[in-house]
Amino acid sequence: MKNTITDTNFNFPGQKSVYKGKVREVYELEDDVLVMIATDRLSAFDVVMPKGIPFKGQILNQIATKMMDETKDIVPNWLKAAPDPNVAIGIKCEPFKVEMVIRGYMSGHAAREYKLGKRILCGVPMPEGMKENDKFPEPIITPATKAEMGDHDEDISREHILKRGIVSEADYSILEDYTRKLFKRGTEIAARRGLILVDTKYEFGKTPDGKIVLIDEIHTPDSSRYFYAEGYKERQEKGETQKQLSKEFVRQWLIEKGFQGLEGQKAPVMSDDYIHTVSERYIELYENITGTPFVKADVTNIEDRIERNITDYLKSQA
Template sequence: MNTLTHFATPQLTLLHRGKVRDSYRVDDATRLIVVSDRLSAFDSVLETAIPHKGAVLNGLANFWFEQTRGIIPNHVVKLVDANATLVKEAQPIKVEMVVRHYLTGSMLRGYQQGQRTFSGVTVPDGLTKHQQFPAPIVTPTTKEESDREITPDNLVSEGWVSRELYDKMAEKSLQLFKLGSDLLREKGIILVDTKYEFYARIVGQPLATADDTGDVTERLTHNLVKAGLLSAS
């Protein structure tokens, strides 16, 4: 079965090739994002691609962007192909807003090693694996070559964002998480955690989301690989 692992066109300039998505300049205001069938897990691209994964991921990302327009605008112009979306140019904020509702993943590993404060949020002793928190918590990280946990105060003092902007990002992250949780719960799916990335400017918009809500799909795929339900070889 054919898979889309690489895409090239002489009409457009390649701006960035990521682990899954390729980005091409259309003009000064727009770019084309092509979502491949490459599978990224554990910060690596696995050798075997998954047929139609890119189309599914692109379609689901567009679904979520459409669902969340009532909370915050986004960069999507239109879906131009099953694997490609035309988007507006944007100025990214180099912060990832990780929202967690359960003690699992990297947070669980830190907790088991004695860590109790995560990005400025302190959790109590005595929690168990996969325990649900009373309410979702926001644990931001920097978006660098090697992301690091960071408190909201340090994000402000180090110049990543202003306090006003961080508070707005945290507010929108929790609203997005609630909407995602509610919609997925109707399908029998628990949204354990996810991350949101924001953009400071999209054609004059003061704050918007881009390349975030599709992360739910990526994380579901990662979990299937880790559980052995999808082959990583």
């Protein structure tokens, strides 16, 4: 569709390299500066969909930067500035090769595994007798190994992370502590907005001076699942589907179309009408998660706007 950004090809002063992930594109500059651009690409089942979603990049970036600001008192993060609606600029970090997934409820991937008869996820036991979307007695951490673009992330246990030397035991203890603190804060923020933070993932890295910090996105609809708190209990008791805020609605649409990112499957092309629907749902997510109205950025020429705002910021820091 028009007025979306699905790829970038910038050349900033002092630029050293570019990394293109599933949704974000990361420009490394001199002096350990990273410029992260949230595109309008949509990823589901670890596969990038053929078309972009209007305003999705802006929504993800603005939720993530807002949530980093609301959690920086308990967990340090990489962020220094957000000079454009689609852009975050911060410190270059060496990412840990695991995603810290934490689940307060048995939903999504955990529920799909549970229905297959599995009662252990990433080395963590799940109680018998649970229904989909039931709350766990305590939140469980179910890590995943980070994948390159187009590859599937893989479940992994704490034991295997340590055994394979992916993360040291000392560092992993900090990651677990930070993950639980962030999830607790995220749960409190969500509750104030009439939401339940169901599950989410966090990514961490080390700064050049060895400090562990939160990186990438946080509490966005791409990385998290939310339920509406009102009516949750009643829907569970009746065995009804929970009303939720996440991109699960996209996953369900894809499943109905026979796509789950499996080998040999081709992602279905979304019609312009459906893409508009997805965009509107993302705006709804933004407004519910942040508690503020969404203000659409000027998308007349997104590339020029982004380049200008980043360049102006870099000049101001020179």
